[in-house]
Amino acid sequence: MKESNINSLPKKDLTIFDIDETLFHTQAKVQVIKNGKTIRVLDSKEQKVYSPKTGESLNYEQFKSSRFFKETSKPIPSVIKLANKIIDLSLKNGSEVIIVTARQDMDDKKIFKEVFHAQGIDIDKVYVERAGNIGKKTASENKLVIFKRYLDSNKYSNINLIDDDINNLEVFISLRELYPETRFTAFQVIETGNLINFN
16 A cells, blocks of 8 residues: 655644743743853843853743743733634644744643643643754744744645744744745734734
């Protein structure tokens, strides 16, 4: 029996959501450490673009803490509503929804999932890609690796990104030239929770 050619299989949509300042306003901070002392503290937006200087290291303790995430995160209602709608549709039409976060592994998966379940998000049906585990210099470089991995699977005719960070959106849109057969759509989540078309 012949193996199926992936190019001949029907393609589907993939929708990607970010977490910090996209689905939730979050309070986690990163400490910049030098000579054993904290010299600076970065919020979620700052840490996405910060590249440590010589002699500096970054402490992600708060970003790894599921309990801190649960106790301090505030949902962004408009994006939560959109995510629930898209997840429900994807379960009916065979499309996929994933989350690509700049975070590394969280310390308690159960508590982490509780935050999403509390908002009606069926997180058990949504794979969470932890870009922080990849180890590039910036969050957007880490996310680019993941975007390309999904695109290289050749399973998707449309790929959509909902993210607050302009750097992530720019690297995503830049992939159009490499994958001309795929339709890219991007939306930036601004502080008010509104979505702006980034195309």
